[in-house]
Amino acid sequence: MNSPGPVLSQHSHMLVKQRHELAEWFGFETRNKYEILAASGQSLGFAAEQGKGILGLMMRQILGHWRSFELHFYTPDRQEFMRASHPFRWYFQELIVQDGQGRGLGRVVKRFSILSKRFALYDALGNVIMEVSSPIWKIWTFPFMRQGKLAAVVKKKWTGLLREAFTDKDTFSIEIEDPTLSEDLRRLLLAAALYVDIMYFEKKANS
Template sequence: MNAALNRNLFFVKEHTGVFKAANNYDIHDPNSQEVILHCREENLGFFSKILRFTDYKRMTPFHIEIRTPMGEKLLTVKRGVSIILSNVEVLDANDQLVGKFKQKFFSIGGKFDVLDASETFMCTLQGRWTSWDFKFVKDNVEFAQVSKQWAGLGREMFTSADNYMLQINDKVPADHPLRILILGAVMCIDMVLKE
């Protein structure tokens, strides 16, 4: 596993744009402000681009690759067309399945089961609909949390850009697959629950 994935703090900054269909992010080290990862949705189909400007945006497929600044692919987060509930796959650098997120029915604020490649339950991603605060928990143990860093009224009103702080608990060991799933989930939260 790449050393960049063993960090505990990630600041995720969405690229701004008034009329943008694709979702692109940079992930920074919050202390040095250095860009440590790029998240790009480069191969967005024509019809998906059109639907991203409609009420059907949450149903459109996505395929985001997270790479180092040097271009080394670390993981992929993808979903096909989603009618009611989302099932999102997370793949490693070799396009091998690491795990999945399965959206829960009737969850207020958003809730996903985080599963490994064999569909064994690892934790739950749960949030509150009144804020941008999400936690990864299992048996009352918190593995990570994601919170939104507000960018200001003007920016929030006229663009769809969001910034997030991801904090992974020391309880998640280095090189553990859960780290890949947690980082992938940040993209999932934005594209499935908050768009």
């Protein structure tokens, strides 16, 4: 049984918009906050990186996406429906995803690659259920393949030169190509979209 939260299987197209904070205009990395929307503009929820005091603030500036962090996902009425944790490690980084009741949904694992961006999605039993391999020249497109077929695509949207240069205010679309994807897998995809943003588009991560 799925935990309370938005029914993602009702939506074949979703948007994830990062919320802007003034400090980012000055190169100061702040906690990531996102709004999750249906294609119609309906709010499906929010996600926010949890603060860890002064130490967390320092690690965010110094370590970028290598830091440990947690993302919490909420419905529009502020009920938590999913949580994702990222332990600190230099290699084989991963995002561990659970529903709001602590039930494991799976993991998003970054694989080693030089000329492409590679991820694998694992279910709660440790089986690979999707893979991403996107060449470095397609910097904003992440195709999720399932058994050799396109299951979903995560794409970063252009937000304008000034915003791209000075802030982390990113917008991503999640396009579901396989209508048979389960609710758990769609939630794992949602977490993966935010992970893509943190891994590749945080200013500190790229510098």
